[in-house]
């Protein structure tokens with residue numbers, strides 16, 4: 001049995017049947033859960049098994065990392081040794097393609113001649129895949145729990161390694177639908193300047209929001225004039241968000257945060273780096289605050305956290 005299958009079967013034992021009496025069921029943002037059969041839904045929920053990716057992604061010693069990649073990271077002020085070198089290594093050919101270079105020597109010469117193309121190299125080396133309401137089951141779980149965080153005041157939410165912003169806007173939309181957005185402070189950070197510039201603009205291809213329920217699309221996304229294939233996140237969501245270029249491996253955003261969302265980034269980092277980041281994030285969470293993780297990621301058991309749903313942990 002593969003590690004992934006093992007993870008599924010172990011966790012499947014604790015699967016919970018969807019609650020048909022849930023009063024917030026009408027706030028199913030993507031509608032995708034309804035399309036899945038119950039066994040598939042449970043399987044998806046239970047792919048939230050920390051550590052299942054370790055064996056797939058591998059973790060070469062940093063000294064095996066291609067010197068060109070190390071050099072690119074150093075030029076960008078990033079710490080290549082903090083990443084799983086096998087993952088970075090696999091991105092090398094995309095990076096060369098993006099720079100239109102036939103090899104690493106030519107790529108380096110291009111970057112030395114024109115350092116403004118460093119963004120192109122970094123964008124290719126770091127995986128920036130994201131989407132609105134990525135893993136809808138996680139958002140389903142969160143919307144059931146999140147009101148317990150509000151305590152009548154404004155919420156402080158941080159999406160660390162937020163990519164192009166879809167994750168934080170999904171949270172903003174969810175809070176708005178739950179009447180919890182007003183006065184809240186939502187911060188998105190990523191080390192890629194291009195990603196943050198994109199997030200700030202809040203403009204996306206219409207195709208990217210196709211999984212969001214039509215009624216919510218109409219309400220929260222505005223067609224962009226003269227660009228019918230694009231939409232912009234409504235000002236009523238954008239006004240509560242702020243964005244910052246920031247290297248998570250260098251430090252964390254000072255808390256206390258009610259919710260920290262760190263998803264689908266830890267899997268690319270060296271295990272010891274990941275442990276250090278989890279520790280720092282948990283320190284910045286307020287007691288009772290929530291940590292949202294990716295499906296295959298999970299913080300150390302030694303941290304003062306209680307798992308309250310598949311990918312959601314509460315600080316004790």
Ligand SMILES: C[S@@+](CC[C@H](N)C(=O)[O-])C[C@H]1O[C@@H](n2cnc3c(N)ncnc32)[C@H](O)[C@@H]1O
Nearest residue numbers: 127128129130161163190191247248249263264
């Ligand atoms: C796969 S995306 C995940 C985006 C989003 N959290 C999600 O789950 O859909 C990983 C993001 O981590 C960012 N990243 C990589 N290294 C980082 C670092 N040292 N500090 C901050 N962000 C980083 C990448 O730029 C990329 O946008």
